[in-house]
Amino acid sequence: MFSPLAPRWMGRLLFPGMPIMIASSDSHAVETVFDGVDPHALAQAVGTPCYVYSAATIRHRIASLATALRSRPATLCYAVKANPSFAVLQLMAAEGVGADIVSEGEMWRALRAGIPAGRIVFSGVGKQDREILAALDAGISRFNVESADELASLQRLASERGRVAHAAVRVNPDVDALTHAKISTGKSENKFGVSIDEARRWFAGSGSLSHVRLDGLHVHIGSQIVDVAPFRLAIGRVGDLWRELVAAGHAIRSIDVGGGLGVRYRASDRAVDMAGYVSAIREALTGFDGALLLEPGRYLVAEAGVLLTRVLRVKQGDERQFLVLDAAMNDLARPSLYDAWHDIVPLHETPRSMQVYDVVGPVCETGDTFAREREMEACRPGDLVAILGAGAYGASMASTYNSRPLAAEVMVENGRYAVVRRRQTFDEMIAGEQPANDWQIA
Template sequence: MQHSKLPADDSPNPDALFDGVDLRRLAERIPTPFHAYSANAIRTRIAGLQQALHGFDALLCYAVKANSNLAILQLMAEAGVGADIVSSGELWRALHAGIPAQRIVFSGVGKTAAEIAEALAAGILRFNVESADELELLQRMAAELHVVAHAAVRINPDVDAQTHAKISTGKAENKFGVSIDEARRWFADSARQANVRLDGLHVHIGSQILSVEPFRLAFARVAAFWRELEAAGHAIASIDVGGGLGVRYRDGQVPIPPGDYAAAIREALAGFRGRLLLEPGRYLVAEAGVLLTRVVRVKHGERRRFLVLDAAMNDLLRPSLYDAWHDIVPLLDDARPPHRYDVVGPVCETGDTFAVERELPELHAGELVLIRTTGAYGAAMASTYNSRPLAAEVLLDRGRHAIVRRRQSLEDMVAGEQPARHWETA
C-alpha cells in the first residue's frame, strides 16, 4: 500500500480540499477517474452513531455491500464495528479485514448451502433468516456440523419507507422477510429445530430514508411482536433494526440526526434488555467519498451541450440505475459564466448520463470535476463494461493519502479468460 503526503498548499480551492488533501494535486499523481474516501469522515459518522446509542447494548454491523474495500472494512474493525454480509465473498472480506466472526450477521434471501456452511464454520454471530426454506436449510447444515446456529427472523412489516422503489425492502410486495403471521408460526414450531436457536427479530425497510416516521412505524410493529413473543414464553436475545439512514445527495435533503433515530428506537423498544443490532452502510461511507474525473471534451449538439467526462456509468452506476442525483463540482479557481450541460461519460449507452441540463460554470477539456457522495454504491457496484478497467481507490486521512486499490490493468481485467482449447462433453 502506498502512503504519501502532498506538499502543503496555503490557498487551495475549498472544494478541492478533502480530508486535508488537495484533490487537484492528487490528480497529478493518480490518473482519473478515481475514487477518494475520507477516513476522518467515516470515523466521525461511526462515533456520532455510537454516541447516540449510549446506554444500549448495541453493535453496529456495517453493511459491507455499501463499500467493500478492505481498507474501509479495516476502519470499521478498528472502531469496533461489525459487519452485515450478504454473501460468502463479503464474509471473506470482513474476516480478512480483521472483523471478528462474533461481530458478523448474515442477511439476504438467497443464502446457499455452501455459504451457510462457511458462515457456520466461521462462527458468525447470527443469521437473519428470510424464508421457511432457508430456516430448514440452516437446521440441516447446522446439524451436519454439530453446531447450534443463532437466528433472527426477518420481519416484513409492510411499511412504505418513502424512498426509491428499487431500494424499498419492507413492503409486502418486496422479496425480503416474512409476515408477522408466518414468523409467529416459526416461533411456535421452534422446538423442532434442535440446531437453530430462533431468538432474534430483524427488520430492514429500505435505504436512503430521510424521515424518521417510517422507522417509528416499523419499530413499533416489531416491538409489539417482541412483547407478544415474550408473553408466550419465547425469549428474544436480540433485535436487529436494520439500516436505511439517508444521506445528503443534493440541497434540501437533510439526513435524520442520529439522536432522533436513537430516540425512535428507545421509544419503541423501552424495556428491552437484549442486544440491539444496527446495519448502517450508506450513512457511514457515502458522504465520505468522491469520484474525481476529468473533462474529455465539450460537445455541442443541435439542442444540447454535452460535458463528456472520463468517468462513466461503469464507475458510478447510481445515476443510470436509479436516476440518482449527485452534486457535480468543477475544481476551478476563477469565476466563469454558467452553462447548462448534459454530463455524460464515454460508455456506448445513452444511459451513461450523470446529469441532465445541469447548470455548471463553463468548462474545457482537461479540467477536473468531482462528483460528490459516491462513497457508497460507487466502486462497490462498478464493472468493466466496454472493457474499461476498474478505477483506483484512494484513502485520505488528515493530509495523507494511500492507494487502497490500484487501477486495474488490462491484464488484470482479462485474467481468467482463455481461448477454448480444451473441449469436453458433460
C-alpha cells in the same frame, strides 16, 4: 482542523463533518484540498477516474452515530455491500464496528480485514448451502433468516456440522419506506423477509429445531430513508411482536433494526433526523435488555467519498450542451440505475461563469448520464471535476462494461493519501478468461 470556509461556488463541503475545502479571503485565489491533499496533484499521481475516501469522515460518522445512541448502546454492523473496500473494512474493524454481510465473499473480506466473526451477521434471501456452511465454520454471530426453506436448510446444515446456529427471523412489516422503489425492502410485495403471522408460526414451532436457536428479530425496510415515520412504524411493529413472543414464553435475545439511514446527495437535501430515529427505537423497544443491532452502510461511507474525473470535451448539440467526462456509468451506476442525484463540482482554481450541461460519460449508452440540465461553473477539456456522495454503491457496483478497467481507489487523511486499490490493468481485466481450447463433455 481545516478552515470551515468553502468557496462561493461550492455550495457545500465535500466531506460533511470534516471540512476539506478552504478559500483565501481573495475569492479569485482558491485552494482546494481533500483532508489536506491537493486533488489536482492526486489526480496527476493516480489518474482519473478514481475514488477518494476520507478516513476521517468515516470515523466521524461512526462516532456521531455512537454518540446519538449513547442512551441505548447498540452494536454497529456495517453493511459491507455499501463499500467492501478492504481498507474501509480495516478502518471499521479498528473502530470496533462489526459487519452485515450478504455473501460468503463479503464474509471473507470482513474476516480478512480483522472484523471478528462474533460481530458478523448474515442477511440475504438467497444464502447457498456452501455459504451457510462457511459461516457456521467461521462462527458468525447470527443468521438473519428470510424464508421457511432457509430455516430448514440452516437446521439441516447446522446438524451436519454439529453446531447450534443463532438465528433471527427477518420480519417484513409491510411498511412503505418512502424511498426509491428499487431499494424498498419492507413492503409485502418485496422479496425480503416473512410476514408477522409467519414469524409467529416459526416461533411456535421452534421447539423442533435441534440445531437452530431462533431467538432474534430483524427488520430492514429499505435504503436512503430520510423520514423517521417509516422507521417508527416498522420498529414499532417489531416491538409489538417482541412483547407478544415474550409473553408466549419465547426468549428474544437480539433485535436488529437494520439500516437504511438516508444521506444528503445534494446541498438542499435534508439529513435523517438522528434524534428522532433514536427516539423511535427507544420508544418501540422500551424494556428490551437484549442485544440491539444496527446495520448502517450508506450512512457511514456515502458522503465520505468522491469520484474524481476529468473533462474530456465539451460538445455542443442542437438542443443541449454535453460535458463529457472520463468517468462513466460502469464506474458509478447509481444515476443510470436509479436516476440518482449526485452533486457535481468543478474544482477550478478561480471562479467562472455558470453554464448548463448534460453531464455524461463515454460509454455507448444514452443511460450513461450523470446529470441532465445541471447548472455549474463552465468547464474546459482537462478540468478536474468531483462527483460527490460516491462513497457508497459506487466502486462496489462498478463493472468493466465497454471493457473499461475498474478505477483506482484512494484513501486520504491528514495530508496523506494511500492507493487502496490500484487501477485495473487490461491484463487483470481478462485474467479469468481463456480460449475455448479445453473442450469437454458434460
